Amino acid sequence: MPAHELNAYVDSLFGREDDLLREFRDTAAAEGLPQIQVPHELSRLLSVLVIQSRARRILEIGTLFGYSATVMARVLPPDGQIMSLELETRHAALARSNLSAAGLAHMVDIWEGPALDSLISLTGRSFDFVFIDADKANYPAYLDHAMSLVLPGSTIVADNVWRGGSVLQDDDDAAIGLARFNRMLADNARLRTAIVPTRGGEDAISISVVVT
Numbered sequence: 324m325p326a327h328e329l330n331a332y333v334d335s336l337f338g339r340e341d342d343l344l345r346e347f348r349d350t351a352a353a354e355g356l357p358q359i360q361v362p363h364e365l366s367r368l369l370s371v372l373v374i375q376s377r378a379r380r381i382l383e384i385g386t387l388f389g390y391s392a393t394v395m396a397r398v399l400p401p402d403g404q405i406m407s408l409e410l411e412t413r414h415a416a417l418a419r420s421n422l423s424a425a426g427l428a429h430m431v432d433i434w435e436g437p438a439l440d441s442l443i444s445l446t447g448r449s450f451d452f453v454f455i456d457a458d459k460a461n462y463p464a465y466l467d468h469a470m471s472l473v474l475p476g477s478t479i480v481a482d483n484v485w486r487g488g489s490v491l492q493d494d495d496d497a498a499i500g501l502a503r504f505n506r507m508l509a510d511n512a513r514l515r516t517a518i519v520p521t522r523g524g525e526d527a528i529s530i531s532v533v534v535t
């Protein structure tokens with residue numbers, strides 16, 4: 324049974340992507356932005372994880388056009404806040420406009436620039452949920468920063484930790500970064516991690532809870 328038929332079955336039970344999120348994707352496609360936002364079934368998992376973690380302060384690394392930020396902001400309590408880091412001005416601009424259209428602009432602060440620079444200026448802040456989804460080569464550095472910004476009970480989620488299996492090959496900077504990242508998750512005594520396949524098994528996300 325092909326994965327897309329089972330996804331359609333799940334959508335028929337739990338709901339399809341809504342019109343606003345579909346519109347975000349259509350606009351992004353028309354403007355030539357990459358279509359690499361979280362797929363609908365993963366956005367459902369992301370919202371369940373945000374609710375389950377009782378998060379109020381979320382750090383997102385990699386905003387794109389604000390798709391995952393919208394998904395997460397929708398399930399935050401009214402005083403919840405997302406800090407989302409994005410390198411590309413064009414992506415950040417469309418994300419801001421999308422979050423306004425969703426009525427969520429007051430909950431999401433988008434910082435433009437290389438995430439590593441922004442992360443340095445976040446020293447001393449704390450977050451209860453971190454979603455890592457930017458350039459894969461820097462995932463190890465993002466995890467190092469994340470570990471200094473979380474507390475016991477916090478959750479760290481990372482997208483694309485299998486990357487179509489390329490993580491087994493070490494043949495480019497992204498694959499090397501992801502292999503190192505997964506090893507770091509496994510070796511870190513402060514974390515308990517599960518790897519959950521996504522995209523019909525082509526890719527996976529990591530879900531880590533900070534235990535100490």
Ligand code: SAH
Nearest residue numbers: 360361385387390391409410437438457458
């Ligand atoms: N989380 C988004 C998808 C993010 S795609 C969603 O699911 O809706 C990855 C994003 O990371 C892209 O927008 C890309 O421009 C951004 N990115 C790449 N390198 C970066 C860096 N060094 N710092 C911050 N953002 C970066």
Ligand code: DHB
Nearest residue numbers: 359360361456457482483
């Ligand atoms: C890419 C990045 C992502 O975050 C993703 O989910 C899929 C693809 C990429 O850079 O190709």
Ligand code: MG
Nearest residue numbers: 359456482483
């Ligand atoms: Mg991704």
